[in-house]
Amino acid sequence: MKLGFLTACLPQLTLEQIVPWAAAHDYDALEVATWPSTGSRDFEASHLDVAALDQDGAEQVRALFDQHGVEISAFAYYENNLHPDERRRAEIAEHLRRNIDAAALLGVPYVGTFIGRDPGRSVKENIAVGDKVLPPLVDYATERGVKLIIENCVMEGWHPDGYPGNLAYSPELWEWMFSLGFYLNYDPSHLMWLGIDPVEALRPYVDRIPHAQAKDAQLDPRARTRYGFFGKTLERDNPWDVGWWRYRVPGLGDVDWRAVVDTLYEGGFTGTLSVEHEDPVWGGTEEKVKQGLIVAHRTLRPLIVA
Template identity: 55%
Template sequence: MKLGFLTACLAESDLTDVAEWAADQGFEALEVAGWPSSDERSHIRVDRFDDAELERVRGVFTRTGLALSSIAYYENNLHPEHGPRVNAHVRRCVEAAAALGCPTVGTFVGRDPGLTVRDNLKKAADVFGPLVEHARAHGVAIVIENCVMRSWHPDGYPGNLAYSPELWEWMFTLGLKLNYDPSHLVALGIDPVAALRPHVGDIAHVQAKDTEILPGRIDRTGFYGPISGEKGWYRFRVPGLGRVDWTRVIDALHEGGYTGVVSVEHEDPVWSGTTAKVREGLRIAHGTLRHLVRG
């Protein structure tokens, strides 16, 4: 395995600075943000991916010796209005990944909140069939993160239909792979290791994020969280500052034969706000995981 991180947390830095700092800290890979160029999180100009951009990005990874584990574009592929635009950008991410020798593109299944779950699954099969074929033709796997994305549904229900092992098994029938993130399982009451073990062979990428349970909050709002704007009963932290048992998670990945990248997804509100604080959060994550993620 290799240890890396998702670059979106350092949106204010260019890719060269992010990669050079990552290599200096002992990281071995980057999962690079590939949103449209107008989005501040973008570190690869996928929508303007010409020969110059190819050489720019390739040069960064050649000089630093880092691996490019995935191009990340996590948006709603089933959105009733914006879905086709999202689908088209996923295609561009696939083409850029293939040109760069990157094995995966990460996105969400998403959800159309105006449809039932059953109808959403039918829609997803129609949407992702061509996307998976396009990716397969380019030698790239599309990986889906198991994030719940409650904010995408007006009533706070799951907005990304990929949050449970039951849905993972459905995704695999479409040719999609899993970008496994244990933090979301903790927030759903699912044992991350029990969920992981049967599915290691269908995991093509791993994100490392932790979950802190906030004392007393769930007693007021219940499992589904607040209906008002108040804070929920958990928050995401960098690995080592929450409930995930990283020794068991990484051991299960090793035992199952996973040899890919473990990519820190930094969404920790304590270690955010400035570049210096984000970098310190990434250092904390590195200290937690480095002795577990062995090449």
């Protein structure tokens, strides 16, 4: 098992700045953010222009990572592959294919994304659409020796009422994804607030989890009593502010990391455990984000066998 982090938490930095920092702070791998560059990195990070990557560019990227002894564990392009606007859905699919091409060129084994959802349709209706539009993406990846890994983030902010916006949030839906050829980029933080035991949910599926994310969640049952499970409604100005839980870096929330890592080992996991830093306490500035990554490292490194 290797310890890494998702580069999206440092959107203002370049790979040339992130890779040496990761190496100096004892991280083994990076899950590289590959959203399209839009000129603004405030919300989505673009640390590698996969659409423009050619052989020369790939050699430069390899040299950078090899110089510092760091690996690329996966590419990260988490978007809505069931977007209700078919034109936008096609754009997302096209960029996902460019991710797959770049991964094949660089020898990166995994590309991470979401299933997504059309919020105007029921779950069953979305699954019917997914059964038609998603397998060609899996086939495209498989033909190039790449696996598509789906993070089980709920993406409640994508739904107007805070309901699941990514149909990958439960083991029941994981099994549907697996039937299409996807793999799981397991993240226990989302299971915590859904009331799903992250260890028991993990145990049967480790063989379908080649990559995992390390994010914690801090729950506030008293606030849940006020707002209910789905979170704030009248007081919800930010679609992501549910009011009764928040993400934290590993060690500052309620996830039992010793049990999670032990279960991964027991199931034969040999991939990367990648810190996804979305902690509001250790966020807002480059200095704070880096300190949060150091806190996560202090929590997780002692659990990972050298």
